Amino acid sequence: MNDLRVNGRRLQEYLVGLSRHGRTAQGGVSRVAYSQADIEGREYTIALMWQAGLQVRVDPVGNIFGCREGSESGAPAILFGSHIDSVPNGGAYDGALGSMAAIEVVQALAEAGYCNRHPLEVAIWADEEGGLIGSRGYVGALSDSDLSASGEDGISLADKIRRIDGHPERIGDAKPADGSITAYVELHVEQGSTLESEGIDIGIVQGFVGINHYDVTITGRADHAGTTPMNARSDALLAAAATVLAVDETVKSIPGEQVGTVGRLCVRPGVPNVVPGEVELTVELRDLEMALIESVWRRIQLKLEEIATGHGIEVAHTLRQSLPGALTDPRIRRAIAKAAEVCCLSSRSMSSGAGHDAQNLARICPAGMIFVPSVGGVSHSPEEHTRPADAENGANVLLQTILQLDQW
Amino acid sequence: MNDLRVNGRRLQEYLVGLSRHGRTAQGGVSRVAYSQADIEGREYTIALMWQAGLQVRVDPVGNIFGCREGSESGAPAILFGSHIDSVPNGGAYDGALGSMAAIEVVQALAEAGYCNRHPLEVAIWADEEGGLIGSRGYVGALSDSDLSASGEDGISLADKIRRIDGHPERIGDAKPADGSITAYVELHVEQGSTLESEGIDIGIVQGFVGINHYDVTITGRADHAGTTPMNARSDALLAAAATVLAVDETVKSIPGEQVGTVGRLCVRPGVPNVVPGEVELTVELRDLEMALIESVWRRIQLKLEEIATGHGIEVAHTLRQSLPGALTDPRIRRAIAKAAEVCCLSSRSMSSGAGHDAQNLARICPAGMIFVPSVGGVSHSPEEHTRPADAENGANVLLQTILQLDQW
Numbered sequence A, B: 001m002n003d004l005r006v007n008g009r010r011l012q013e014y015l016v017g018l019s020r021h022g023r024t025a026q027g028g029v030s031r032v033a034y035s036q037a038d039i040e041g042r043e044y045t046i047a048l049m050w051q052a053g054l055q056v057r058v059d060p061v062g063n064i065f066g067c068r069e070g071s072e073s074g075a076p077a078i079l080f081g082s083h084i085d086s087v088p089n090g091g092a093y094d095g096a097l098g099s100m101a102a103i104e105v106v107q108a109l110a111e112a113g114y115c116n117r118h119p120l121e122v123a124i125w126a127d128e129e130g131g132l133i134g135s136r137g138y139v140g141a142l143s144d145s146d147l148s149a150s151g152e153d154g155i156s157l158a159d160k161i162r163r164i165d166g167h168p169e170r171i172g173d174a175k176p177a178d179g180s181i182t183a184y185v186e187l188h189v190e191q192g193s194t195l196e197s198e199g200i201d202i203g204i205v206q207g208f209v210g211i212n213h214y215d216v217t218i219t220g221r222a223d224h225a226g227t228t229p230m231n232a233r234s235d236a237l238l239a240a241a242a243t244v245l246a247v248d249e250t251v252k253s254i255p256g257e258q259v260g261t262v263g264r265l266c267v268r269p270g271v272p273n274v275v276p277g278e279v280e281l282t283v284e285l286r287d288l289e290m291a292l293i294e295s296v297w298r299r300i301q302l303k304l305e306e307i308a309t310g311h312g313i314e315v316a317h318t319l320r321q322s323l324p325g326a327l328t329d330p331r332i333r334r335a336i337a338k339a340a341e342v343c344c345l346s347s348r349s350m351s352s353g354a355g356h357d358a359q360n361l362a363r364i365c366p367a368g369m370i371f372v373p374s375v376g377g378v379s380h381s382p383e384e385h386t387r388p389a390d391a392e393n394g395a396n397v398l399l400q401t402i403l404q405l406d407q408w
Helices: A008-019 A036-051 A096-111 A133-138 A144-148 A157-163 A168-173 A194-198 A236-252 A290-311 A330-342 A357-361 A388-405 B008-019 B036-051 B096-111 B133-138 B144-148 B157-163 B168-173 B194-198 B236-252 B290-311 B330-342 B357-361 B388-405
Strands: A055-058 A064-068 A077-083 A120-125 A181-189 A202-208 A210-219 A259-261 A265-268 A278-287 A314-323 A347-352 A367-372 B055-058 B064-068 B077-083 B120-125 B181-189 B202-208 B210-219 B259-261 B265-268 B278-287 B314-323 B347-352 B367-372
Touching (some): A008 A036, A008 A096, A008 A388, A036 A096, A064 A096, A077 A096, A077 A357, A077 A388, A096 A120, A096 A181, A096 A388, A120 A133, A144 A157, A210 A236, A210 A290, A236 A278, A236 B236, A290 A314, A330 A347, A330 A367, A347 A367, A357 A367, A367 A388, B036 B120, B077 B357, B077 B388, B133 B357, B144 B157, B157 B168, B194 B202, B194 B347, B202 B388, B210 B236, B210 B290, B236 B265, B236 B278, B236 B290, B278 B290, B330 B347, B357 B367
Parallel strands (some): A077 A120
Antiparallel strands (some): A055 A064, A064 A120, A259 A278, A265 A278, B202 B367, B210 B278
16 A cells, blocks of 8 residues: 555646636736636536546535545545635645545556555645634634625625536534544645745645734824924834834844735825824734744834834734634644655644644644645645646555545 | 005004905915915905005906006016915915015005005005915916926816916916116014014024935834844834924034924824834925035935944935925015114014915015014914014015115
8 A cells, every 4th residue: 555656647637637727917827716717627627536436516605515425334535626716816835736646646546456445535625825714614603704705896795606517505514413423634735935945855744823913003293395304203114114123133133934024015195295193014924823923023013112102102902813723633733744754755744834724624624734845835826736656645645645545 | 765664553454454354264264276265365365455445456367467657667566465365274375464564565555545666556466375386487487387286175276276366378468577676575473483482573584494305214124023032123103203303403413593393194004003114204304595404414314324234124215295495586675674764663684484475586686584573483373473562563565675675
């Protein structure tokens, strides 16, 4: 069994075939959930599942499942997969790799005559990029108000789900029965540069980071940029600039993998000839440990107080959103580590800085995640790339992990 | 003649009367050029001119002139006045003080039986806040393309000028004949806090600052805020924050009255969970000496290069607009200084950080400008205020200055 491998060439064909649906002039992929390109990509994926001998069904949220029965009656299913929707003008690997690899894994197992005990179920989660919608629906975390809310296009989520053959009115039926899932495993591109820069083949995801998003409002006084002497100003942007630098310094001052970002910053009135009176900015902190996020924020708060005093301005802040992190299952992590070893690949433990469907699955079953290197760490961009050898390595580690889980 | 003074109570009545046109709920004034409130304010002003015995005419740009003939045939006119339009939700003194004081000065001179040699001409410049439009037209600096260009409301400047009884098709007739003007003097509120903070009654404007407006574009790389380690980022906002602080430090590092402002700063993509890839910001530098502005900018440029290298990002910049400064006439400055002395008022020489109609008039005749304190330096705001005593002081200095000019 340790010799079993996927067909790397075929995996590439699947990836290229899928990338034709939504390909952009820039060489990227725009396969936004519920779009015509997404619908065509789903048809392509379902056809591959049929070819691989899987029984296909679409659940009420629009998730696609392709199932190969197991030999042991009543054994809970092993679930593995990813998503095929993309951000606008995204890349050809984010989600697509894990989806195509999952199909290739079942196909390779079938061709090798492997007789699986557990049912093997390939899952293609709907609308991952829109907020992990498909997997949220699957674990019962999508509310009626989520379904009825209109997007920026004025169309409700429920109506969009109907476009992909979902049945939002039966959303309650999406959730699997307790104990019906053995585990969930997902292969994905890293979307960061850690593996590539360290020359490591496989990332074993330890957990998904928690995210705290703070809104900071800095209030000075808008003044005429010509008539107000430098020493008579209360320039909100000066204090905001000091804040941006303080966030960066504080996050970097502590060893660890935590990250901190000021991504949005709006200046009011925001015209060249008026001293800025008010600045609103966001501070987003991520780490596996919420306690560490809170400790970093306390240090930033102290600096904000210093900045307010030093610049003679007011600083107010509020925690806008707090998403707790989630850990992967330690037994699955060990299975992935062993699978990498079997495939003679180097691996390291790492946290996922991005959200993934596996994060939702971790709520209802043991979940694990495999990362492979992203060239240059680039993602959500037409330049996104993962080398064919890395894609194949990831699929092989997925296959060898499934083989171990099948013994549970 | 040194005892001649304006009627301060009447000046206040004029100011209060004018402020009724466009008064806002916040207690400020919205008398935006060409609006109904502006038209009513103009009618009010014309009525005051009639009462003061002036001959009224409106020129092709919409400027209002009220003339009192002089005793000496063919003597060039002494021009003095200001504007009555305001910014949206502005104050009751910016422009209004100089306009009402000019009428009060002629009235006070008439009541005292003063027989002026030169014609005395009160000028109310149209649309000062929109870019010194009326005075630009008067000095022949308004082009056909200025007139045909549409504002944000889609209406051409020419059509707006017609609303206030101007004749844009005869704009060429607005400019006075060479040698027909002795001098121009304008009284205005300081719109800054220098006079108030130093406890000085009268500011003698030495000149109008030049303005260089630079656009700076900082290009880093947009990255996922979760998956990109801190040491692998090219965060354009970090470099922009350093730039904002560098502009402030550089401007303050040199003795003098120069000012520098980053008033606009836009972050792209500008969302909380993406490391900023690009920032555009404006740097505006003002000083009486263009050479000093350029020297400050060279120092800022050196810092920008350091920031670019230090952050591994690209910085591009371009000079978007350069408005040369203008000096007032030294003889008029001396006349204003002497007038302040006659009125037993303290005075100081200062530059004007804001643009004024007098800046345009300086192109065609000797021009001078008198400042009085603004409470708290506040302007373009409902809180704008100038104490009645200061308003009266300014009008008296204007009167005593006119008396001297009448001897030229």
